[in-house]
Amino acid sequence: MPKTDDFLYQQLADKIELLIEKGVYAAGDKLPSVRELHQEHNISISTALQVYTQLEKRGWIAARERSGYYVQYTQRQRPQLPAITTPRAAITTVKVNEQMQRIHDGRQYKGFISLDAAAPANELFPLNKLHKALLHAVRSHKAAFVHYNDLNGYEPLRKHIARRTLSWKGAVNSSDIIITNGCMEAISLCLRAVAKAGDTIAIESPTFFGLLMTIESLGMKALEIPTDPVSGISLEKLEDAFRKKRVNACLFISNYNNPLGSCMPAAGKKALAQLLHKYQVPLIEDDTFGELHHGPERPATVKTFDKDGLVLHCSSFSKWLAPGYRLGWVIPGRYYTQVQQLKFMTTFSTGLLPQLAVHSYLEHQRPDLHLKQLRGALALQTQQMARAIQQYYPDDTQLSNPEGSFNLWVVCNKRTDTWELHRQAAAHNIGIMPGTLFTSQQKYKNCMRLSAALPWNEDLTRAVQTTGKLIRKML
Amino acid sequence: MPKTDDFLYQQLADKIELLIEKGVYAAGDKLPSVRELHQEHNISISTALQVYTQLEKRGWIAARERSGYYVQYTQRQRPQLPAITTPRAAITTVKVNEQMQRIHDGRQYKGFISLDAAAPANELFPLNKLHKALLHAVRSHKAAFVHYNDLNGYEPLRKHIARRTLSWKGAVNSSDIIITNGCMEAISLCLRAVAKAGDTIAIESPTFFGLLMTIESLGMKALEIPTDPVSGISLEKLEDAFRKKRVNACLFISNYNNPLGSCMPAAGKKALAQLLHKYQVPLIEDDTFGELHHGPERPATVKTFDKDGLVLHCSSFSKWLAPGYRLGWVIPGRYYTQVQQLKFMTTFSTGLLPQLAVHSYLEHQRPDLHLKQLRGALALQTQQMARAIQQYYPDDTQLSNPEGSFNLWVVCNKRTDTWELHRQAAAHNIGIMPGTLFTSQQKYKNCMRLSAALPWNEDLTRAVQTTGKLIRKML
Known part of the structure; x- marks a missing residue:
């Protein structure tokens, strides 16, 4: 709301x-x-x-x-918030990729209802204005984007990104930024810049399977840190791990963690930055969702409080403007040269055409007006989905209450198996994302991520109702 | 010619x-x-x-x-062809990245003359037709490319790529292909799919620094195989290395190796495929230049003769259509699943917009007519540059005579130091690429790569003349 x-x-x-x-x-x-x-x-x-x-x-x-x-609403208590998570304090090998292959991808089926869409629906993006911007870019640059271009990305776009960091008090120049093929590339490059195969990466528990799979693909290991669905990771447990020299780098989604929705308060972020400084551990900060605050204020980032360049800040346009453009960026701090070289050695430069289009959009259209509308829509959708869960799921269901983005973390009764639910829901043409995808440990079997990324409608209500029934039947 | x-x-x-x-x-x-x-x-x-x-x-x-x-031409002997190279049969750690930082990038200077352009000049690309195709794609798809799309790439584009493999007798389906962010990403993913840090990759000697840097960035090692400027690597030496189990994978530019220009005859490629089969060693084949044959016939690839999916075939549109689009692809053979998963974990899907534009170009324009013209132009330019070198460089200069693409390998007198030449040429606003960039060994100090990628003109003639003078002065 x-x-x-x-x-x-x-x-x-x-x-x-x-x-x-x-x-x-x-x-x-x-x-x-x-x-x-x-x-x-x-x-x-x-x-x-x-x-x-x-x-x-x-x-x-x-x-x-x-x-x-x-x-008409049957008055029921809002589901309880999940407690802080309790992963084992063990360094673990990540194996999510194999599980991921079991996910039923129903996109090709007519009438498939995704309760776990990865990005806002097309209709929530400023399609006409982006289209206008693209045509403008194509017409005014014509051939410029055909040839190889600036390895760090289109400078005027970097300037816009630099300006936008003011909203989280980042004093960043365009020359501090490298444009990437989406946030995933940024994170992959950062991981390679700060760690090597066998090294341990501290992560939130649960965290986005995309991050886990990137860690897995690089042969790195994970240390999951207890994470509160409101305030984020436990700084105490993190410092404990730092003190024992168990961590080579951190990888956190500090704002609206996917899937948990946690958003560390500014004071916590400041304390985290100080911890990084004290123990000289780099943090890769995934701020993909930072712009999608439901309330009026843009949350800070850990980078806001980073004094010695230990934070590698990553973000993208994927969740609020154009996922298919595959445009992200990284502000690598003291690791700038390493990241730049790895970028060169991995995908060379990022395609100029989408960069020109997004630049033209930021320059000539009204991104902040769009963001305001998008935030309102996501806040409403998140509330609507939460209400449907409250109405149709068993009473002992726990549910996150995120203050941004669109992901909901659902903790069902211990006896629920969300992979079995995934299987049964798929037979009803409904998609959900089982909880075990979000951890490197044997955890979250009774949990799942749902996403309120689509405008609410009766199909979605029915899908929540159906999954609610399936859960009840399982018990 | x-x-x-x-x-x-x-x-x-x-x-x-x-x-x-x-x-x-x-x-x-x-x-x-x-x-x-x-x-x-x-x-x-x-x-x-x-x-x-x-x-x-x-x-x-x-x-x-x-x-x-x-x-008007002063008749002189065509420079001698360089002999087959003789790298040490040693597994080496690759360290090219650091050297690369010393390269003078003169692109920002007005009047800079690159004797080593990385891709054909803009005017050699079908800019107007590509522009038309892009506008057509933008208009007819409008919003489709804003959202996440097929992880393997746009299917109709993959179909076109599959059809085009007929020219080298590749019996490939669109479902065998994964679109990537340029050929560099394809190669990086393939290397990660078939080898890990510490593993040894057999490469041509010399070979493209981009490949060396990718190997370096992944912590892999190199084994350089003697390579003939006409017929490519020595199969005998390669089998020797296979027999001694020293090689985890191969990475060859089988057609018009950059920088050497070698193109292995079809019989050699067939024999190579048989060797791979016999010893079950995968080959990453970089066929970026395959379309740029000067003669009438498209050379075969090793993939042409690959019977058990051991060849991971990589290519791109960068050298003949639009370098800045950053569109490449891979046909990973039996490593399809690994490459697909790594792609997902590294950059997710490839942006759809440039894919739609290139698809529209291939569908509605005449790519083969363009290719014919481009081949003619590159053949002529290569001949023109070779003639200028023949005219202005010392008599003992050796020069490759490639039958495709636009790279020339220049072997100067042993006493020549091409890094020193690079420094002196930069002072004259001229760019060349020193030979040590193309090896993991202490070799090729008297060699360099020049590229005939730009339409020949008096500035280029003068630049060759100037570098010729600098070489003579050095002796």
Whole structure:
């Protein structure tokens, strides 16, 4: 839910929502009529209608013909937050790749409903404006992008990226940045720059399988750090590992960890930066989701507090502008030369064409307006999915409550097997992501990641309902 | 020089060229007049004029006002071919990256003349048609390329690539191909798929520094195989290494090796494929230059003769269509799954936009006509550069005589130091590529790579002249 809102009707909708949540209006209760709302709150009839339309969309109320609006939501406690995770303090070999091959990819099936989409739906991206920007770039540069180009990436685009780091107080120049083929390449290059096969990488537990697979592919090992679904990794446990010299580098998604949703508070990030400094351990920071805060404020990054270049900051345009453009970047700090050379030795330069298009978009369109709308949509969708889970899943389900992005971490009853759920859901043409994909240990078998990346609709509601039934049947 | 030619005037030009080379016409001799040519050879006046224009372009003759055409070329022996190389039969640690940092990159200086351009000049690419294709792709797909797409690459493009493999008798399906971010990524992924840090890769000696740097970055070692500037690596020495179990994988540029220009005959490739089979050693085949044959026939590849999927065939559009698009591909044979997974773990999918543009180009334009023109241009340029070297470099210079692509391998007098030449040439705003970049051993200090990738002009002639003077001064 967005924490502030410019629109009158949304403010009022928020208030009524609160009243329903608190039970002031219970399921089945009739709400004030549109006319009453209009008179009591001194708003126009159309605004009053918008309030109820909004609450209907959010799933709280339903209109009954010629009778008015009623609370339809069956009041239940919001699921409990999962506790801080408790991975073993053991260095482990990562083996996620093999599991990944078992994932049912239903994209090719008509009517497949993904409860785990990897990026916002196309309709949430500024397609027309990006298209305009692309055409502008193509027309004005014509042949420039046909030939080899700047190995570090298109300088004017790097300048824009540098400027945008101001939102997290990063004092970065365009010459500090290297453009990559998506954030995955950035992370892969950083890992190779700071560690070698056999080295140990400290990671959040759970963490994104893409990171685990990259670690696996490089023959590195993992040390999973206990992670709280709100505040992120345990600094105490991390320092403990540092003290025992067990860690060669860290790889954290500091903002809205995928899948857990945790976002370390600024004070924690500052303390983490100090720890890195004290023990001289590099951190690869994946800030892919940093722009997708539901509230009004862009969270800080660990890089914000990095004084000696130990943080290699990675991000991309994939989650808010154009996943298929495969454009990411890295601010490698003191590892700049190593990363630059590895980039040269791995994929050479990044294609100029998408860089020109994104640059033209940032320069001539209104990225911040788009981001604002996207954040609002993701906040709403996340809330809608959480509500559906609350409604249809067993009472003992635990659920994260992320303040950004669109990933939800669902912890089911211990007896639930989410790989079995994955199998059964696939037979219903529904996709979910089992929890064991997010760890290098034998953990999270009863957990899964769901993603609220798609605009909410009845198909999604039904898919949540169906998976809820399957879970109950399993018990 | 193209070996056959559709055009009457080029056939006649070739004949006259031969007469000059054989000394029938010597420097200063007057050639038959245009009218005589017209009468004797039963060709039109305009065709006769074209013959002499062509020979002028090739640098053999010059027109004197109101007098006719004269042989201007000072007849000298074509430089000797370099002998087969003789690297030590030692497994070596690769250290090229550091040297690479010393290369003077003059691209930013106005008036800089590169005698070592990495790809054909923009004007040799079909810019307008590619532009048209790009616009067509952008308009007809609009939003499709914004989202994540097929991990293996755009299927219709893979189909085109599969069809094109017919030219080297590759029986390949689109599902055998994975699109990559240029050939460099393909090779990097293949190396990781078939070998690990510490393993030994057999390579040509000399070979492209990009390959050496990729081996270096992955912590692998190199075993350089003696390589003949015409017929490629010594199969005998390779089998010797196989027999001693010293090689984990091979990485060869089988067609027009960069920098040596060697092209293994089909029989050699067949024998190589049999060796790979006998000893079960995989080969990563870099066929980047395969399309750039000067003669009429597309050379075979080792993959042509590969019966059990041991050849991982890599190529790209970088050298004949659009270097800046960063589009390559790999046909990984029996290593398909490993390469696919590594791709996923390294850069995820390849951007769709350039794939759509190239697909539209291949589908709606005439790539084979363009290739024909490009081959002719590169053949001519290579000949022009060779002639300038012949004219301005010391008599004891050895020079490769490649039948494809645009790289020339220049072996100077033993006392020449091409790093010193590089330094001195840079002061004259001229770029060359020192020979030590192309080996993991202490070799090729008196060698360099020059590239005839740019349309020949007076600046290039002067640059060859200048470097020739610098070499003479050094002795």
